[in-house]
Amino acid sequence: SFLMEHDKLSYVEALKWLANRYGIEIEETEVSPEQKQAALTSESLYVINNFAQKFFEDKLFNSEEGKHVGLSYLKERGFREHIINKFQIGYNPSARDELSKALAQNQFNKELLTKTGLVVVRNENELVDNYRNRIIFPIHNNSGKIIGFGARVIGKADKAPKYINTPENELYNKSKVLYGSYFARMAIDK
Numbered sequence: 374s375f376l377m378e379h380d381k382l383s384y385v386e387a388l389k390w391l392a393n394r395y396g397i398e399i400e401e402t403e404v405s406p407e408q409k410q411a412a413l414t415s416e417s418l419y420v421i422n423n424f425a426q427k428f429f430e431d432k433l434f435n436s437e438e439g440k441h442v443g444l445s446y447l448k449e450r451g452f453r454e455h456i457i458n459k460f461q462i463g464y465n466p467s468a469r470d471e472l473s474k475a476l477a478q479n480q481f482n483k484e485l486l487t488k489t490g491l492v493v494v495r496n497e498n499e500l501v502d503n504y505r506n507r508i509i510f511p512i513h514n515n516s517g518k519i520i521g522f523g524a525r526v527i528g529k530a531d532k533a534p535k536y537i538n539t540p541e542n543e544l545y546n547k548s549k550v551l552y553g554s555y556f557a558r559m560a561i562d563k
Contacts, residue, residue: 376391378558378562382516383516386516411543414485417481418485418488418542418543419518419520421485421486421491422489422511422518422520423519424476424479425489425491426519426522428472429465429509430462430463431463432463432464432466432471433462433463439466442464442467443463443508443527446508447462447508460510460511460556461511461519462509463511464507464508464509465502465505465507465509466505467505468502469501469505470500470501472492472504473486473492476491476492476500477500489539489542490521490537490539490540491522503524503537504524506526506527507524507525507526507527508524508525508527509522509523509524510522510523512538512545512552513554513555513556514544514550515555515558517555520539520544521538521542521545521550522539523536523538523539524538
């Protein structure tokens with residue numbers, strides 16, 4: 374449990390680390406095709422979320438819209454740059470499909486993209502950004518991996534909800550996650 378808490382490893386990751394450290398060979402049992410598929414799906418969702426977080430962070434700090442709309446909004450609200458960086462806060466531009474295009478260029482699976490809640494399908498085949506013109510807050514699990522996002526609209530939106538969260542999927546279960554708990558645990562561990 375020390376490794377799990379200190380290094381933020383899962384139980385299995387901690388066992389594998391210890392076995393490797395002390396030269397112990399671990400025999401892994403055969404996993405079913407369903408278990409393999411579930412593991413591949415989860416890993417793919419992590420990859421998509423990491424890509425999106427980097428996209429949002431880049432747009433916040435390196436695009437004109439991000440600096441003038443997103444960053445200025447955060448600074449007006451009292452967010453200092455080191456806090457923005459620590460929590461990996463980002464911005465999704467107001468364009469209808471800027472993130473969608475970036476995701477498509479990297480050939481991510483459309484079905485998995487919609488599972489993340491980052492995009493929605495319109496007109497049967499068109500991917501559209503779900504979090505347009507919003508400040509993006511990545512949600513981390515206890516290992517520090519990004520499992521979802523919270524997105525806050527900037528300004529007044531007539532009919533749009535103020536906040537949108539990732540829909541529940543293989544990684545994200547809203548009732549089991551507390552935003553910022555990963556960072557709180559890291560601070561407590563110090």
